[in-house]
Amino acid sequence: MSDAALKYDYELEINEDMYNSCYLPYLDQTRSTEIFYGGSSSGKSNFVAQRTIENIMEGGHNYLCCRKMGNSLTKSVFNELTKAIDKLKVGHLFNIVPSQGHITCINGYQILFSGLDDVEKVKSITPKLSVISEIWCEESTELSYTDIKQLRKRLRGLASYDGKTIQKRIILTFNPIYKTHWLFKEYFEKNGWKDDQTEFLDDRLSILKTTHVDNDFLDPEDHILLDEESDEYYYQVYSLGNFGILGDAIFTNWRTEDLSAKKGSFDKIRNGLDFGYSSDPNAYIRMHYDKPGMKIYIFEAWQAKKLTNPMIAEKLKPIISREPIFCDSAEPKSIEELRTDGIDARPVKKGKDSVLHGIKWLNKHEIIIDESLQGVINEFNTYQWKKDKDGNALPIPCGEDHYIDSLRYATEIDHTGFFDELEW
Ligand SMILES: Nc1ncnc2c1ncn2[C@@H]1O[C@H](COP(=O)(O)OP(=O)(O)OP(=O)(O)O)[C@@H](O)[C@H]1O
Ligand SMILES: [Mg+2]
16 A cells, blocks of 8 residues: 555654653554553653644654544644644644645654534545555543444544554543543453553554643643642542542432434534633533423533624524524623524523522423433543532532533523523
8 A cells, every 4th residue: 555655765763762651562563452541741642733733744654633523623632733843843844734634744644633513524534545554532521332333333444654563552541530530441452451550462453541740841830730729529530540549429310311302303402602711722512401200311412612793693503493592691792603604593591590400390300311421421421510628519519521511501590490481
């Protein structure tokens, strides 16, 4: 397959000083599944990005970089890879085309990008030369088990270069989440992973756990901030890189189900939108409300950062058409802009204690979440009551809550009882 590849006269010298030492063995040690997980700022993304560029330059490798939402991907992984190109001073060997979502080396091998929100797009992605040999999934805890199975199908076909077979692999990078997550069960629990373990290797799988302590390139101030984290869950997950011990879960009245066969019959539709931009994502929830059965079916959801209001409108239109969508009232300008773009966006009312009131109302229902919506499932697992220093639960919710906020907005008309007044 390498015949069409342009041979170019460039020898990349791998300078080990450019890497954190814990990652060095993984420059040539390959497995069909490679996991790099752990605390925040431990150098995971930087390592995989740098190694990706070097692999591409060697020839024979084509990478597909994935995240649940395409939009978040182009910003974060793309930037990580372009930084690595700059650092290695090899910009002249690459054609970087953010608008078309690819980075192409002068030898013809490519890095392609796709969000898993567009399944058809993922299926149709093909590199110029040979086949996709590596798939890198950033923030893999957002992906469902089915997403990974689908991705593995994308690795069909033989990849070889200069008579050598290239080991095809899926590379998963993430911060740990909770131990009932499918990723933990599938890769850690099955292999008898211990809490104090940092590495696992067999013929097909490698796992490396790292924390900020393993990152020699971090500012002292960054180390201090991570060491001083006061929230126990965040400290465990982001400072120590441990799978979090879940506290007092706010929602226990939920389960997952494959809703693909049922969703065609859903007719009491509610839409909710929580606004965000750079640090927080925009989060959209679509659900069916079975009032007599006291059931809430969440069958569609997405989250993305750095979406402008016209971009949100574009994403919503094919899904909701003229249906109303209930939005965070803190952003009247955004609501107005969505309305200008043809979206029936309406502000929620947010009365006194609306968060606790909304939670209480949701807790009276059975909530059924489509099994593909891993991001929603993650929030339901980790949303918990804050604890005081003696470990007593306080009436203060904590944890990621973008989907949950948007669910409260979607159902506000039901728990405030003015639904019947609405005409739609
Ligand atoms: N090899 C390296 N050379 C130079 N700087 C590095 C290197 N590795 C990491 N860094 C620095 O450390 C920072 C954190 O690294 P990185 O973003 O890769 O961590 P991470 O483990 O992916 O963190 P998170 O879990 O928060 O995504 C980077 O922004 C970069 O400044
Ligand atoms: Mg990272």
